[in-house]
Amino acid sequence: MQTLSNKIKGDISSQLNSSTSDLHDLTRQLEKTNAIIDVLQSLCKVNSLLTDFQSFVQNSEFLQAADAINELKSDLDVLIEDGYCELKIVKALRSELRVNQETLLHHLGEAWSAMTVWTIPHAKEPVTLTNVSQVQLKVVHSENAAVTVNAMSQVGILKSKMQVFGKKLMEYILKPVVTLSNIAPAINAAKKSQSTTVGFKVLPKSSEEPSDPVAVYKSTLAILKALSGPLLSLKTEGKNGDENTTLKAMLGEYVWPELSKCIITHCLVHSIPTSSSKLNEYKAVITATKGFEASLRKTGFIAETASPLLTYARDVNVHxxxxxxxxxxxxxxxxxxxxxxxxxxxxxxxxxxxxxxDPKQDTKDKCxxxxxxxxxxxxxxxxxxxxxxxxxxxxxxxxxxxxxxxxxxxxxxxxxxxxxxxxxxPTYHRDSLVVHQLGHLQRVWTDILPSNIYTKAMSTLINTVLMHIVEKVSSLEDISADDAQQLHSLLSGLQDRIPHLIKPGEVEEPVLVQSTVDQWTSFSELLFMLDASMQDIVDRWAEGKGPLAMVFSASDVKSLIRAIFQNTDRRATALAKIR
Incomplete structure (x- = not known):
């Protein structure tokens, strides 16, 4: 027994140790081989997906192409997580993935552009009455539309495409309907080509009044109804196949806030009556607004709770x-x-x-x-x-x-x-309130300044005023008969007030205006010319020896005659005598 035990411990134990080591080596080799097989299988799958992707794109099977791209990306992510990101083939496949993604986006963009064809003026040119007839939107009802839309949703570009579409629809279609009252939508539904075209026609109206709310609602509903064909009625599907929303609802989410604001600003604001007697007539606008929003909710364009237009219209008393x-x-x-x-x-x-x-007749009623x-x-x-x-x-x-x-x-x-x-x-007419200011100074200065200083100061101010008046009136090139009469009436009032303004306080002795105000004579002669006939002016000139010649030059008198009187032979004769 002892000999057998020693033999087991010696020979068999060493063999067992050797077998265990071999087992570990074989296990590691198996794991490595399995990993290589997994990588090769993944690469084969990736290659198959790439091949299928090209076929899907060529056959316009965009939804399958989008699924292939998503699966391809998922497989490459697994390889990268397993530590194979540095392999040349993995790097090449990642580049190929990006190229294929861009290829799919390009084809989806072309397919979307083929379904929504825009004809618009220059990009930087706003839509006006002169170029609105150039605007046109053509929506093509393609059989492959549902596949294209769901593929766009899968790759995450549907929202951005709908935002751009909604912005263009607002700028080139809906906003002109609200802001331009002289246009009407021109809608053409072609059954053969399975397309709907929305454009505009200019009405022969000369008025540029703000658009009528009822007409705006009618045109807007007609446009949205025309566009609510098979394309905008499509429902997008999530990755798990669950239905999300229609394109119509998505479009309304992007367009409705700006559209409602535009209708309020450019239409409802101007429709608010300016007379309380017309408030009852505004009930028709409130009814039309309520029906407009109800129609939009019924078609699924806006949410059930959205009613900014009706809220604004009902507050008509405030507005x-x-x-x-x-x-x-x-x-x-x-x-x-x-x-x-x-x-x-x-x-x-x-x-x-x-x-x-007579108080004597009604002594009882003392009040x-x-x-x-x-x-x-x-x-x-x-x-x-x-x-x-x-x-x-x-x-x-x-x-x-x-x-x-x-x-x-x-x-x-x-x-x-x-x-x-x-x-x-007082601010706008401060240049016209001369007499008022002089009267104010008279009340202030009378009890402060000595009489002689007051007279001198007030005379200086009045002289400045008269000099300014004479200069301005003399520089006029055309004075009608009514203007001359008004000027004479206005300046005559000033002429009557000046002597009282120069006289300080309660002084009874009159002040000789001619001796204190240098421009008084010029001012008086100007008043004379404004109310005189042409012959009276010539007589007062007296060949340069009369009182008029003492204060005005011949050129000044001629200028005033030309301004006051029409160009006739009599005027030419009178001008010839002024020298």
Whole structure:
């Protein structure tokens, strides 16, 4: 037994150790061989996929080509993860994968372009009434459309293609429908070529008024209905075969925000009435807006909860008030900038004695007030100011018959009109408020400056004003009869005020204006010429010896005669006498 035990320990143990070592070597060789086989199998599969890909692309089987590309990429990723990224063949296959991906994208792009054919003006040229007839979109209903769309979804370019398509559709088709009122969509559905063409025709309308919302809704629905053929009704499928969404819904997601904003800005804003009497007529626009959004939801173009147009249209009272207030402020500013010195008579005449009660006849009513005590006395005011006051009264009357919210806004607008008046009129007409400024200086300086200094200072200012007036009027090249009459009336008022402005305070002694204001004589002679006949001017010139010749040169007098009187033989004779 001992001998047998020793033999087992000696011979058999060494053989077992040798067998175990051989087993490990064979196992490693087997694993290596299996790995090589796996790599070769993967490479064979990749080669087969590359061959199939070329066949799929040639036969326009883009969905199978996309699946082949995705599977090819997955197999190469496994080889790279296993550490074979440095193999030359793997590097070559990765390059081949990129080339094939670009090839597929190129063919898909061409297929998409063949299904959506655009004819547009120059890329940088906006769509206007002159070139809108050149715009055309042709949608071809290809049998291979579903394969192409799903392949684009598989490779991840469908969204970007739909975004570009939606941007073009908005810029060249939908936006012109909203902004141009003189066009109408021209839709042609050809059954033979299985295509739909959308273009425009220019209507023979001369008005450039904003588009009518109802007409815009009708044209927009007609275009979207024409485009909602087999192509936009296609549903994309995910990688697991689950249905995602239609192209129509995807397009609406990209187009609807901008389209709704465009309709509000260029259409609904202008359709808001400017008179409260027309608010009831706006109900037709609200109804049309509601129907428009309902039609879009029914076709699947917009989501069930999307209704920005209807929300805007229903707030018509708010928008009416805002628009009305804005227009009132603009109109008030225009009135404030009109000529200040165009005046008219306003106020009430003096109340007749027969309309005034005799206090002796009504001793019981000691609090009796005359009917005309609060009446505006008859006076002359600027025509623009009267128009501004009438505008304020009309606005307040309209506010009284409006909703409380609108009435409050209109009331504040009237208040803002008068606040703006205090800022605009003194600033805009500051060059015309000369007499007002001189009167203000008279009130300020009278109790501050000594009489002689006041007279000298005021005379200097008035002299500057008169010199400026004489210079400006003399430089005019054409003075109509109405202008000459208005100038004479306006400057005559200044002539009457100047003596009172020069006289300081309560001084009763008159101040000799001719001795203190150098330009007084020139100013007086200018007034004379503005209201005189041609013969009177010639007589006052008196062959260069009259009072007119003392302050004006012959060229100045001739220039004024040419400006005031028409070119006749009498004028030529008069000009010949001025030398």
């Amino acid at each position: 009416f008030a805002n628009k009305k207030c804005q227009e009132l402020i603009v109109e008030a500013r225009k009135l404030m900038k009109r000529e200040l010195h165009n005046t008219k008579r306003v106020g009430t005449m003096k109340v007749d004695n027969k309309d005034v009660k 009796h007030v005359s009917e005309g005590i609060f009446a505006l006395p008859e006076c002359a005011v600027s025509e623009s100011i009267e128009c501004l006051v009438n505008l304020a009264y009309q606005t307040l009357q309209e506010a009284a018959s409006n909703t409380p919210q609108c009435a409050i806004q209109l009331f504040y607008t009237v208040r803002n009109m008068f606040e703006i008046f205090c800022d605009v009129v």
